[in-house]
Amino acid sequence: MYILFLIRRTMDIPKLFLFAFLVLGISCGPLLPIEPTKGGVVPLPQNVRQTEEFFTVNPSLLQFKITGFTCSILDEALIRYWKLISNSHSSHILRRFSHRLETLWTERSLYLGRLDVLNVHLDEKCKDDDIPKLFMNESYRIEISATNKTLRATTVWGMLRALESFSQLIYEDEQTATLRLNSTHIDDYPRFPHRGLLLDTSRHFIPVKYILKTLDAMSYNKLNVFHWHIVDDQSFPFKSESYPALSDKGAYHPVEAVYQPDDVEQIIEYARKRGIRVMVEFDTPGHTLSWGRGISGILTKCVGISDEYGPMDPSVPKVFQFLSNFFEEISKVFPERYIHLGGDEVPFDCWQSNPNITKFMQTLNITGDYAALESYFIKKLIDIVTIKGLNPIVWEEVFDNGVKLSNSTIVHVWKDGYTNTMNKATKAGKPVLLSSCWYLDHLGGLKDWQNFYKCDPYDFPGTSAQKKLVLGGEACMWSEAVNKNNLISRVWPRASATAEKLWSSITDIDEPVVDSTQMDYMAKRLEEHTCRMNKRNIEAEPASGPSFCY
Ligand SMILES: *[C@@H]1O[C@H](CO)[C@@H](O)[C@H](O)[C@H]1NC(C)=O
Ligand SMILES: *[C@@H]1O[C@H](CO)[C@@H](O)[C@H](O)[C@H]1NC(C)=O
Ligand SMILES: *[C@@H]1O[C@H](CO)[C@@H](O)[C@H](O)[C@H]1NC(C)=O
Ligand SMILES: *[C@@H]1O[C@H](CO)[C@@H](O)[C@H](O)[C@H]1NC(C)=O
Ligand SMILES: *[C@@H]1O[C@H](CO)[C@@H](O)[C@H](O)[C@H]1NC(C)=O
Numbered sequence: 001m002y003i004l005f006l007i008r009r010t011m012d013i014p015k016l017f018l019f020a021f022l023v024l025g026i027s028c029g030p031l032l033p034i035e036p037t038k039g040g041v042v043p044l045p046q047n048v049r050q051t052e053e054f055f056t057v058n059p060s061l062l063q064f065k066i067t068g069f070t071c072s073i074l075d076e077a078l079i080r081y082w083k084l085i086s087n088s089h090s091s092h093i094l095r096r097f098s099h100r101l102e103t104l105w106t107e108r109s110l111y112l113g114r115l116d117v118l119n120v121h122l123d124e125k126c127k128d129d130d131i132p133k134l135f136m137n138e139s140y141r142i143e144i145s146a147t148n149k150t151l152r153a154t155t156v157w158g159m160l161r162a163l164e165s166f167s168q169l170i171y172e173d174e175q176t177a178t179l180r181l182n183s184t185h186i187d188d189y190p191r192f193p194h195r196g197l198l199l200d201t202s203r204h205f206i207p208v209k210y211i212l213k214t215l216d217a218m219s220y221n222k223l224n225v226f227h228w229h230i231v232d233d234q235s236f237p238f239k240s241e242s243y244p245a246l247s248d249k250g251a252y253h254p255v256e257a258v259y260q261p262d263d264v265e266q267i268i269e270y271a272r273k274r275g276i277r278v279m280v281e282f283d284t285p286g287h288t289l290s291w292g293r294g295i296s297g298i299l300t301k302c303v304g305i306s307d308e309y310g311p312m313d314p315s316v317p318k319v320f321q322f323l324s325n326f327f328e329e330i331s332k333v334f335p336e337r338y339i340h341l342g343g344d345e346v347p348f349d350c351w352q353s354n355p356n357i358t359k360f361m362q363t364l365n366i367t368g369d370y371a372a373l374e375s376y377f378i379k380k381l382i383d384i385v386t387i388k389g390l391n392p393i394v395w396e397e398v399f400d401n402g403v404k405l406s407n408s409t410i411v412h413v414w415k416d417g418y419t420n421t422m423n424k425a426t427k428a429g430k431p432v433l434l435s436s437c438w439y440l441d442h443l444g445g446l447k448d449w450q451n452f453y454k455c456d457p458y459d460f461p462g463t464s465a466q467k468k469l470v471l472g473g474e475a476c477m478w479s480e481a482v483n484k485n486n487l488i489s490r491v492w493p494r495a496s497a498t499a500e501k502l503w504s505s506i507t508d509i510d511e512p513v514v515d516s517t518q519m520d521y522m523a524k525r526l527e528e529h530t531c532r533m534n535k536r537n538i539e540a541e542p543a544s545g546p547s548f549c550y
């Protein structure tokens, strides 16, 4: 804008257009749409073989035949996917479809007939109340050939991934107005067990409806952890039954901007049915201003600096009693056994300003060492949640500051210079998650998904034993600049690039670089996938520039 303004002051309008035409025309040429794939799967399966032989699909005649075990999770998924396949393709295709079907293709040698019955074979029993976990088995096979039309998986979670891939294999053939599916063999499993999306619901309150939509989109990308960064300095929208004052006083609005217990339950259940874990984060001791509005005496009073309150006050025994009661409730509300305890960006200046803290540190014999005070806090908190059966995850500062952590505490790496941190943390035996290069709030302009796609969790020097400690990673949607109006389009399809990095194989684990062939193939699949998400009511933004979603 500023540049345009400057130009406008020195040129009249026709000259301006001529100038723009010459500069843009000479320097880049027109940016043309990328040709989308037809039936390309995102994230790319580990092994996929397709031929040019094809079936047609008429959704109203398509049947899933359960040939193995089932339970309500699978039964409901079959209905969901049947609806997706039926509803998300252009209506004119479906209308003209039945008339043209048999006559058009029977003579063609590539045509294998209409796919009417798909076997759905689950090898292991599943129960209606199964919950997804870290290390659940998500592997599956798809066989679509003249003699065998089968989805097969060991667990119901693998079958959910199979259904997603199957639904993506179906594409519209515009010339003949048919839905088609090529002969396909897929043998697939994820590269990493933890493939997450972080959503911050504190900077802006995100209504339940948009969280559910986010979960839908996550399942279309085989992401399996909803990291719910539920509260922060700005607001406390979680309704606690043991401490209702937290949201009564700490939320933007005590009713309109609060997740009631049944909202939370609905979100957990919706995610569970899609094989998504809901891992909540209650970040302490920093990022807790909103907590202090409901519960007095838990934050450090800053003395002589502009902020009135700082991080939680470790010198006050009441703080740990409160946290113990609070996390007792949390351990009952969330079935997920991993909990994110935060621990990032603790400002030390407020602690430094408070004489009570200074005195307390003397009794601990850690005078002047604020990292040690943070360690003291985090260690106590880890003990509190551990006895409640929860496994802690912490942001990298906790490790960077030298807190003694057990080798089951997961370190979440988010800062720049991640190759160094990943190396150090895994060398120390800590499991790690990566987010540094997947911050969705950092906008990189046109095609910025490519930056996400170039980033790899194995991109650090380290032994294969160290690399085994990489559990995966998360794309992070911090919500300072995002509310319900732009959330979906900000996240998708950019997070699809992260989803693929976390699911699909790489050619060389010691040098995990993406070559231009891989990048181009992703661009084509992403073009189709973005359009596919749009047809499923996910308002994903254009992936790579000019495009048309048929
Ligand atoms: C699917 O089959 C069509 C022809 O029937 C062919 O043009 C297309 O390349 C095939 N797709 C793949 C991924 O093999
Ligand atoms: C998942 O199940 C498949 C099929 O039974 C098996 O081959 C594979 O090793 C299992 N994967 C994991 C990670 O347990
Ligand atoms: C059909 O394909 C599935 C999945 O690969 C396989 O497990 C099954 O044995 C096949 N059935 C036949 C009859 O070949
Ligand atoms: C220090 O602790 C005392 C006793 O608990 C309390 O009354 C006082 O407000 C505290 N001062 C500050 C600056 O936190
Ligand atoms: C405090 O730490 C110093 C230095 O590590 C040590 O020499 C001293 O014995 C400690 N005192 C107490 C009371 O722990």
Ligand SMILES: *[C@@H]1O[C@H](CO)[C@@H](O)[C@H](O)[C@H]1NC(C)=O
Residues within 6 Å of the ligand: 406, 407, 427, 428, 429, 430
């Ligand atoms: C944690 O792992 C490191 C590196 O493998 C090892 O040296 C250390 O002994 C382990 N710590 C514990 C408590 O098991």
